[in-house]
Amino acid sequence: MKPRITENGIDYILVGDYYIPDLKLPEEHRPIGKYGRMHREYLREVHPARLNTLILTGELWTYLADLNEQAQERLD
Secondary structure, eight states: OOSEEEETTEEEEEETTEEEEOOOOOOOOSOOHHHHHHHHHHHHHHOHHHHHHHHHHTOHHHHHHHHHHHHHHHHO
């Protein structure tokens, strides 16, 4: 069996007897800051489904960093 295959545009890695998708989350290096953390808590308490969607799609950190930057600009 091949250690790595590509099928339907998705790379798979052989682990044991199974092929597992080689998925990577986008890297985000911006800090989420005070307002990003506050919004994450708001999502956790009031909109848990939206929070789960952002986590599963890998967009949470980018979303919170953008929100923090917007809030900081408005504050300044």
